[in-house]
Amino acid sequence: xxxxxxxxxxxxxxxxxxAGGAALLFSAAASAPGxxxxxRYGGAAWVFILAWIITMPMVGPWLRSRGS
Numbered sequence: 001x002x003x004x005x006x007x008x009x010x011x012x013x014x015x016x017x018x019a020g021g022a023a024l025l026f027s028a029a030a031s032a033p034g035x036x037x038x039x040r041y042g043g044a045a046w047v048f049i050l051a052w053i054i055t056m057p058m059v060g061p062w063l064r065s066r067g068s
Contacts, residue, residue: 019052
């Protein structure tokens with residue numbers, strides 16, 4: 001039971017890191033002149049949320065299969 005809890009926590013942190021990296025990449029790509037700050041930061045937040053939602057169901061099973 002404790003092992004599953006640790007895997008879920010690790011998956012959450014790994015998904016958080018992946019989503020943060022994706023948001024940073026988006027922010028860097030949108031830093032070209034002509035984009036408003038609202039579009040840049042709002043888009044980065046949107047990418048962060050979507051990337052975290054997408055990676056969470058994939059990272060947990062990957063960690064479980066890798067740990068076995």
